[in-house]
Amino acid sequence: MLGLGIESTAHTFACSVIEKKGKKGKILADIRKIYRPADGQGIHPREASRHHVENASIALSECLQKSKIQINDLDLISYAAGPGLGPCLRVGAVVARSLSSYYDIPIYPVNHAIGHIELGKLLTGAKNPLVLLVSGGHTMLLAFLEKQWRVFGETLDSTLGQLLDQFGRSLGFASPCGRQIENLASKSTNYVSLPYTVRGNDVSFSGLLSAAKQIKDKGIEDACFSLQETAFAMIAEATERALSFTEKKELMIVGGVAANKRLSSMLKSICKRQGCKFFVVPLEFSGDCGSQIAWTGIMESTVKPGAKLSDTFVRQSWRLDTVKVDY
Amino acid sequence: MDLIKKGAEADIFLTDWDGKKAILKARKKKNYRNHILDEKIRKQRTIRESQIISDVKSFGISTPLVYFVDTKKFTILMQHISGTLVRDMSKSKIIELCIEIGKIVGLLHKNGIIHGDLTTSNFIFSKKSLFLIDFGLASRTAKLDDHGVDLRLFKEILNSAHADIIDKAWSNFLKGYTKSVGQKYCKKIIDKVSIIESRGRYANVV
Numbered sequence: 001m002l003g004l005g006i007e008s009t010a011h012t013f014a015c016s017v018i019e020k021k022g023k024k025g026k027i028l029a030d031i032r033k034i035y036r037p038a039d040g041q042g043i044h045p046r047e048a049s050r051h052h053v054e055n056a057s058i059a060l061s062e063c064l065q066k067s068k069i070q071i072n073d074l075d076l077i078s079y080a081a082g083p084g085l086g087p088c089l090r091v092g093a094v095v096a097r098s099l100s101s102y103y104d105i106p107i108y109p110v111n112h113a114i115g116h117i118e119l120g121k122l123l124t125g126a127k128n129p130l131v132l133l134v135s136g137g138h139t140m141l142l143a144f145l146e147k148q149w150r151v152f153g154e155t156l157d158s159t160l161g162q163l164l165d166q167f168g169r170s171l172g173f174a175s176p177c178g179r180q181i182e183n184l185a186s187k188s189t190n191y192v193s194l195p196y197t198v199r200g201n202d203v204s205f206s207g208l209l210s211a212a213k214q215i216k217d218k219g220i221e222d223a224c225f226s227l228q229e230t231a232f233a234m235i236a237e238a239t240e241r242a243l244s245f246t247e248k249k250e251l252m253i254v255g256g257v258a259a260n261k262r263l264s265s266m267l268k269s270i271c272k273r274q275g276c277k278f279f280v281v282p283l284e285f286s287g288d289c290g291s292q293i294a295w296t297g298i299m300e301s302t303v304k305p306g307a308k309l310s311d312t313f314v315r316q317s318w319r320l321d322t323v324k325v326d327y
Numbered sequence: 328m329d330l331i332k333k334g335a336e337a338d339i340f341l342t343d344w345d346g347k348k349a350i351l352k353a354r355k356k357k358n359y360r361n362h363i364l365d366e367k368i369r370k371q372r373t374i375r376e377s378q379i380i381s382d383v384k385s386f387g388i389s390t391p392l393v394y395f396v397d398t399k400k401f402t403i404l405m406q407h408i409s410g411t412l413v414r415d416m417s418k419s420k421i422i423e424l425c426i427e428i429g430k431i432v433g434l435l436h437k438n439g440i441i442h443g444d445l446t447t448s449n450f451i452f453s454k455k456s457l458f459l460i461d462f463g464l465a466s467r468t469a470k471l472d473d474h475g476v477d478l479r480l481f482k483e484i485l486n487s488a489h490a491d492i493i494d495k496a497w498s499n500f501l502k503g504y505t506k507s508v509g510q511k512y513c514k515k516i517i518d519k520v521s522i523i524e525s526r527g528r529y530a531n532v533v
Contacts, residue, residue, distance in 0.1 A: 196368065198464065244335040
C-alpha cells in the first residue's frame with residue numbers, strides 16, 4: 001500500500017510517500033521546503049502560505065521522483081487538516097483535494113499532532129508509551145486509553161517551542177531558535193535563578209519568558225543556559241509525575257524540541273530512575289514532515305474509507321484529544 | 328527501612344517511629360537538574376509541605392501527622408496511613424468518593440490553600456475516612472485563578488485516567504465542593520475553570 005502525505009501546518013511544506021507492507025512502513029521519500037522568516041521575526045502566515053504555494057509543485061515532483069512512483073500508483077492521499085495556521089493549512093488541503101479529485105484517489109484529513117505520535121511509534125518501535133510531545137505548537141503529556149490519546153499534562157500558556165523561539169527572537173535570532181539557544185547554553189554553567197512553575201502535571205512558561213528576557217543583558221550564554229535548565233527541569237518534573245501516576249513502562253519523546261540533546265539527556269535519566277524504556281524520535285524526523293501525515297493517513301485507511309471532498313476542511317484549532325483512534 | 332514507592336519528586340520509605348509504622352519522604356538529589364535549582368526546589372517544598380500538611384488539620388482535613396522534619400537532608404518523617412489509593416478503587420466507589428474529595432478541596436480553598444497536585448493517587452481511603460497526602464506543590468493563595476487551576480488539575484486527571492466515569496465523578500466533585508464553599512463561589516469557579524481551559528492550546532474557542 002502506497003500513501004502520499006502532505007504537511008503544511010506552519011513553516012514547512014512537505015511531501016512524503018510511505019509504503020506499508022504488513023505492519024511495517026517504509027519511507028520512500030520525504031521532501032521538505034521550509035519557509036524562513038527574517039531574523040528576529042516569527043512566521044508571517046501570509047508569507048508562509050505564499051512560500052508554500054510557490055514550493056508545493058516542486059516538493060511534490062521531487063517526492064514522486066525520489067520514491068520512483070507515479071501519482072496513479074498511490075492508494076491514498078492524506079493531508080494535515082490541523083491544528084495550524086489557516087492560510088498554510090489551506091495550501092496543503094488544496095493540493096491534496098486537487099490530486100484526489102483529478103486522479104480519483106481516496107483522501108484522508110489527518111491531525112498533525114497525532115502524526116507526530118504515530119510516526120514516532122513507527123520509527124522507534126514503542127508499543128504503549130507515555131508520550132511527551134514538545135514542539136512549537138504543542139507541549140503535552142499523553143497516554144492512550146480507550147481509543148483516544150488522553151492528556152495527562154500540558155502547558156497552561158505557551159509551548160516549549162514558543163518559549164525558546166520567542167526568547168531567541170528577542171535576541172534577534174532566526175526562528176526556529178532552539179539549536180542556537182542550545183549551542184549558547186552549552187557554553188555556560190552559571191545558573192541564574194528563574195521562575196519555576198509546575199502545577200501537578202501542568203507547566204506554565206509565561207513568567208519564565210518575561211524573567212529570562214530581563215536577565216539577557218547580563219550575558220546571553222548564562223541566560224540561555226538558565227532558561228534551558230529551568231524550562232527543561234519543569235518538563236522533566238511533569239513527565240516524571242505523569243510516569244509515576246500512569247506507571248507506564250515506556251516514554252517516547254516526539255516533536256521539534258525532541259532534537260534538543262540536553263532535554264533528552266534529562267529525560268533519559270528520569271527513565272532510568274523510574275525503570276522505563278526511553279525512546280526518542282530520530283533527529284531527522286523530529287520536526288514537521290510529510291511522513292507523519294502519510295503514515296497516519298495509511299493507518300486511518302485501514303479502518304475507514306476516504307473522506308468526501310465536501311468534508312475535507314482544515315481546522316486551525318483541532319485538539320488531538322478529540323480524535324477517535326480506531327486502528 | 329523499605330523503599331515502597333519511587334515517586335516523581337521523592338522516595339517513600341516505610342520505617343518506624345517510636346514503635347509505630349511511619350513514612351519517610353526523602354526528596355533525593357536529582358542529578359539531571361541544575362544543583363542550585365535542585366536545592367531550591369527540594370528545600371522550599373520540604374518546608375512548605377511540612378507546614379501546610381499540619382496547618383490544614385486545624386480546619387478538619389485528615390492528613391498524616393508530621394513527626395520530624397530535616398531541612399538539611401530534605402526529609403519528612405510522618406504517620407503511615409494504611410488504606411487504598413482512590414485511583415485503585417472500583418469505578419462506582421471513585422464516583423461516590425468524589426463528593427468527599429470535592430468537600431475537602433472546597434475546605435482547602437475556603438481557607439486560602441491550594442493543593443497543587445490533586446490526583447486520585449493523592450487521596451487515601453482509610454477506615455471510612457479520606458486522607459489527603461503529598462502537599463509538595465501546595466501553596467497559600469486566595470486568588471480565584473489559582474483555585475481554578477487546582478480544580479482543572481483534578482478534572483484533567485478524571486478526563487485522562489478515569490475517562491469513562493468523568494461526567495458522574497466531576498458532577499459529584501462539584502456537589503461536594505459546593506457544600507464547602509457555597510453556591511455563589513462554586514458558580515464563579517466553574518466559569519473560571521472554563522476560562523483556564525480555553526487558554527489551552529488549540530482549545531475550541533467558539
